Amino acid sequence: MKWFYFSAAAALVGVLGGCGGGGGGGGGGGLPFPILPAATLGVTVQVNGSSATANGDGKYSIKPGDVITVTPNLGSDWTSSSDPAGSVSLRNADISSTKWSAQIANNTNAASMFTVSAKATANAALTKDTVFNVAAGDARNLSYKVYATNGSQQTLALNFDTMSYVMTDETGLAVSDSFSADAAQTGTYVFKSSRNTAATNNSRFRLITDAVVGSFPFQVAQVPGSYAVQPFIGSRAIVTTQSALDGIYIRFGINMRPGVIDSQIRQVQVTGGGTSLLMCNEVGITSIAACPPASIATYAISAGSSAGSWSTVNVANASDKGALAVIMVDGKKVYVAAGINSVAPNDSIFRIGLVDSSTWLNTTARGGDNNGTWGTLGFDATTYTAALTKPDGTVSNVSYGLSAASASIPAMKLINSGGTDRYFAMQDGTLSVVVGARTNPVTGYLQIGLVP
Known part of the structure; x- marks a missing residue:
């Protein structure tokens, strides 16, 4: 006897079919119910x-x-x-x-x-x-290396298809949200962030070739859990060839630690194919060319820990270390640095330098400052004007006279020389930067604007 394996379902069909009764040769017995198809995923x-x-x-x-x-x-x-x-x-x-x-x-x-x-x-x-x-993404969907005026380096990723951003700090902590076009200022975009607690959100940004300039609610320098809207500059075009670092830069900066903030102004020169940094340490703001040799500090430059980062060490004081980068903003070199000063009291520092020029331009920029304002910034041969929206929504309109700030650096101007709130300004036709004098009430003030 032969045994055949068949399924229970087949056996049942066979049994029922066998009980179908008579019917002629036409096979009228048939199946009493249909076979259901196997389940499918749709x-x-x-x-x-x-x-x-x-x-x-x-x-x-x-x-x-x-x-x-x-x-x-x-x-x-x-x-x-x-x-x-x-x-x-x-x-x-x-x-x-x-x-x-x-x-x-x-x-x-x-x-x-x-x-x-x-x-x-x-x-x-x-x-x-x-x-x-x-489909292809928006051409503006880019990531930028950001140098923030709280002394941090971060990464900003912008996506104009989703109108969203991600800001990632040096520890890898990322914050993300949406942004929107500023209806009142063409070309300006407004960051949405839960860190913004002011009546008016002045956290904004503007774009130009390979660069972004704006303000964002960064952590207050060395004060975890505390945030304030502060300016930043970012670029996706960072100089990675050492010899291309060379140039003479007017450099503005601020030093910060809890409860203390100060301004700094220097002219610096990167020379020797990017191997040496010279800085004039005169009390008066003096060019490298006019600086007494005894007042010039010299730093050796070497490759840093990442592409485009360059380490500096004072050749006369090895504990005086730092770092710099040179970024491209609309085809122009800009010196930047952000980090912790290696020398006590270990301030957080921010530096920005524009290439020295004998030409002073008439420009209108838009940008923010570390008082949390955002507005329009104008320069001509004799006057600085600004219309700045404060965090409380009120607008401050100022108009100050411009005068020479240093006989040896004509590309830098003094703002409001006769007032107590005196500032220094520089510009290169693409960026404008203003820093407060080292006197109250404006010491530590910093403003960055982008033209147009």
């Missing part, structure tokens, strides 16, 4: 809340910033991937066994592909891939 797709239809190749076309929702007919587990790897990131993801939803961000300026893969929770053999062709 999905429906929405883009920005509306039903979407796949293209002829079975893919869905979307653009960066779209919100896609994939809904399965069976409870599912999810994975996703992009091609090229890492080209797509997600914002406001909402993923459960009954839904996959997120806003799509293309991190590149080229088209990419994104796949959402579902696997039925109750039957891992059932899978479904939903594939999206993602």
Whole structure:
């Protein structure tokens, strides 16, 4: 006797079929019920809340910033991937066994592909891939190395498709939120942040070739948990060739520690193919060319811990160490530094230097200061004007006379020479920078503006 293996379902069909009774040769017995098809995993797709239809190749076309929702007919587990790897990131993801939803961000300026893969929770053999062709991202979707006036170095990633940003500090702590266009000032964008507690949000930014200038609620220098809107400058074009560091820079800066802030003004020269930094330490603001040799401090420059970072060491005092970078802002070199001073009392420091020039330009800039204001900043041959919106929403309008600040540095001006609130200014046609004199009430004041 031969034995045949068959399933219980088949046996049942056979038994029932065998009991079907007479019927002629036409086989009228037949099956008394249909065979049900095996379960399948299917999905429906929405883009920005509306039903979407796949293209002829079975893919869905979307653009960066779209919100896609994939809904399965069976409870599912999810994975996703992009091609090229890492080209797509997600914002406001909402993923459960009954839904996959997120806003799509293309991190590149080229088209990419994104796949959402579902696997039925109750039957891992059932899978479904939903594939999206993602259009190229906005050309302004870039990351910038940021030098902040609280003495920190951070990274700012902007995404104009999702109108969102991520600001990441040196420890890797990231804060993210949205930004929006400033309706009152074309080309200015407003950061949204839970750190903003003032009546008026003056946390803003503007863009120019390879650079960003703005204000953000950074931590107050050396005061954890305390935040204030403070200026920053960022660039994605950082000089990595040592010889290209060379130049003579007018350098403004501030030193900070809890309860103390001070201003600094120096002219510095990077020379010798980027191997040496000269700084004039005269009490009066003096150019390198006019500086007495005994007042020139010399620092050796070497490659720092990362590309574009350069270490400095005082050749006469090895404990006097620091770092600098030279960034490109609309094709112009800008000296920057932010960090902790190696010399006691170990202040947090910020430095910004513009290339010295014999020309003083008429410009209008827009930017912010470390009093938390934002506004329009004007310079001509004789006058500095500013319309600054304060954190309480009131507007301060000032008009001060300009005069020579140093006989040996004509590209630097003194603002309001006859007043108690005196400032120094420099500009290069793209950036303007103002620093307070080392006297109250303006010592430690710093303002950065971007033209136009």
